[in-house]
Every structure is written in structure tokens, then in C-alpha cells.
Amino acid sequence: MPDPGEIGKRVRYWRLRRNLGRKQFADMIGRSTSWLDKIETGERDLTRIPTIELVAEALSVDPDVLTDTPTAIRAADCVDATEVSAIRSALGRYPSLVRPAHEPPAVGHLARQAEYLDHAWASSHFTTIAQHLPTLLEAAQTATLTAAAADQVDTHRILVTSYRLASSMLLKFESHDLAWLAADRAMYTALEVDDMWSQARATRSVARAMTAARQRAEAIDALLGMTDRMRPEVPRYPNSLLALYGMLYLAAAISAAEQDDAALAMTMHQEATQAAERMEPHHDDHRTYFGRTNVAIHRVSALVRLYEAEQALHLAATIPTSALSALSPERRANHLLDLAQANTHRGKYAEATRALAQAERTAPQEVRCRPVVHNLLRTLLSTTTGEPARQARQIADRAGVPA
Secondary structure, eight states: OOOHHHHHHHHHHHHHHTTOOHHHHHHHTTOOHHHHHHHHHTSSOOOOHHHHHHHHHHHTSOHHHHHOHHHHHHHHHSOOHHHHHHHHHHHTOOGGGSOOSSOOOOHHHHHHHHHHHHHHHHTTOHHHHHHHHHHHHHHHHHHHHHSOGGGHHHHHHHHHHHHHHHHHHHHHTTOHHHHHHHHHHHHHHHTTSOOHHHHHHHHHHHHHHHHHTTOHHHHHHHHHHHHHHHTTTTTTSHHHHHHHHHHHHHHHHHHHHHTTOHHHHHHHHHHHHHHHHHOOTTSOOTTSOOSHHHHHHHHHHHHHHTTOHHHHHHHHHTSOHHHHHTSOHHHHHHHHHHHHHHHHHTTOHHHHHHHHHHHHHHOHHHHHHOHHHHHHHHHHHHHOOHHHHHHHHHHHHHHTOOO
16 A cells, blocks of 8 residues: 555546546545545545545546556556546537537637647647546537637637547547547538638548548548548648648548558558648648658558558658657657557567557557557567567556556
8 A cells, every 4th residue: 555645646636637626526525625635635544445445436446546556557647438438428418409508718718728639639648638628529519609700610620629639539549439429520510611621620530430430431532522622722722721631641541551452552642742742841730740751651551551561661761760750749659559560560579569668658648558559569478588578568567458
């Protein structure tokens, strides 16, 4: 049992992560705020099992999350079922059917919240997104109904961003049905306004959800339909649309690779390459990090999905380290996961483990929490020996993957 101060810190951490105020939480467990303050500061010992269980139940965590250090670390790293349920609830609201309980925050405030969560996504801080996204979804949903006409495009962009974040994160954790719902909501929202930006971003989300649901041909149709729609506008507004246009082709390349269509994947890659060659420094990449480097790592990813591991590794070796360093942690970590997968396909298990370890250093939540990585870890645990096996076991322990 850790010391009272450590348990108190964990109680406070989870109370704040659940967005519970001091009095609200104290009332939930039938205690005073002064009692709670003493627990959280370590002045009072929380050691009685019934009380620990009461506090843990109110926080929707296992008691071991408060009392066992390895369990506490793993739980803090990962999005949990309670947070997925909160996102589900937010997706299940229909504000247009009821009178809003209160006015949403100003559009500028909502935009800053969405930008903050966009930054969290780029850094692979998924627990931050899970904590704040349900509130943003509810506020943005209401804002689209109550905002002035001049703010409608902005509020719809915020709501599209919120739905996209929900869909993308749920796909990471293989909640495919919910991801599909969020992506569909993003598309529905985007089509309510005449805004190419919103429609392009929503299309990418819908296509990713379709691909995960094995509707790959439909995903490609949606992506190419949107590129056809954008093509006349891109030369007029290249600084705002070109990156989104190129990213649609990258998404199509991945979907084509998923359905084992190497020729189409290459065609889509070539289209994206042409778009990347037109990019200039002042062009807005909308945090897609679109450009030659992102095109290259998507090609690596497509080759891995086509089981062309040797080609994937050869191409990856040509990408300058300095160029990779300019990408977000989320992009870099996923590239490293592709390299780990490619090396596993080639039977190079030591190299796969090194790539996985580097991915964990780059973005811990990508490695410790995602089911696809857990499956890769199980493979490495059964195939590696010596130092790579020890390293794989350490990563697995931090991810909660049993021996």
C-alpha cells in the first residue's frame, strides 16, 4: 500500500479527470469537503478497504488504480470505458429537440477549446481529449443552433472538428461503431453549410470509419467524389484547400492498400505527391502536416498494408530524420509502429522491438493503450529472445499486456 500522500494524489487526479468539483464529489461519497481535502493532501490516511472501494466506485475506477502503483500508471495513461461512455452520451444528444439549458460559450472560446484538443491529438494525449471532448461536443452542438448567421460557418467548423476528434480517437481504440456514428455526424454537420473546409475534413473522417468497417470501396468513392468537388476550387484557394485536398488522396491510398489494390494505392500516392509539390510555406496544413514527408510515410504505411515490408523499410530509410522530426508526435509514432510491423513481417524482431520502444518514447499512449499495438506486443513476446525480449516485456508490462 503506498503512502497516504500518493493515494491522495490519485484521488485528486481522478476527481479532476472526471470533471468533478470538490463539493460534488464529497457529496457523492457522503463526506465533507474538509475530509476530502485532507485525503487529497495526504493529511488523512485512506487505508480502510470499504472506504477505498467507496471512493473508487464514485470515481468509476478499480480500487487497485488508487492503491497499486503499476496499475495506477497504466490507468492514467489510457482512455477508459467511462470516458468512452461519456463520448457515447454526447453523441446521443439532440439539442435541436430540447431547449438549451444554458447559452453556450462564445464562439471564440469554443474555437480555442477545439484548437487545444487538436493540439492534444497531434501530441497523442488521448486522455486529455477524452476528458474535455464531451463538454465541447455539447457546447458546439448548441452553438450551431443559437449562433448568429455571421458565426454559422465558424460554429459548424468547431462541431465538425469535435466530431472528427471523437471519430479518430474511437478508431484508435477500435470502437468502430461509435467512430462511424461520430464521422457520420461530422458529415451531416458539414453539409449544413457551404464550406469546402468542413466537407473535406468530414469526408476524410467518414472514409476512415468506412475503411475500418471494411467498406473500402465506398470509402474510396467518397474520397474521390470530394476531390472532384474540390478540384476547381483548389487553384483559387491553394493556401487553405491544397493540404486538405492532398490528404484526401493519402486516405484513399491507405483504403486502396487495405483492399489489396496496389495499383490504385500507387495512383492515389502519385496524386498526393503532385499536391505536395505545389505546397508552399505560407499554405495552411490544418495540422495535417501535409507535405512531402507525410506523403512518404503514408506510402510506407500503404506498403506495410500491402505486405510489401521490404519495400516499406527501404523507402523509410530514405526519409531524412530532420524531416520526420518536423512532424507531430502522433504522426511520428504511427510511422514507427508501421516500421515495427514491417520488421515483424520480415522476421526482424529485434528491429521491430527497437521501433516499438522508440514509438513509446515519442508518444506513450499510442503504444501502451491501443489494441493493435497490444497484438503486436504479443507477437514479439512469443518470437524475440535475449535483450529484445527483455525490452518487449518491459513495454508489455507498462501496457498491461500479460505474459
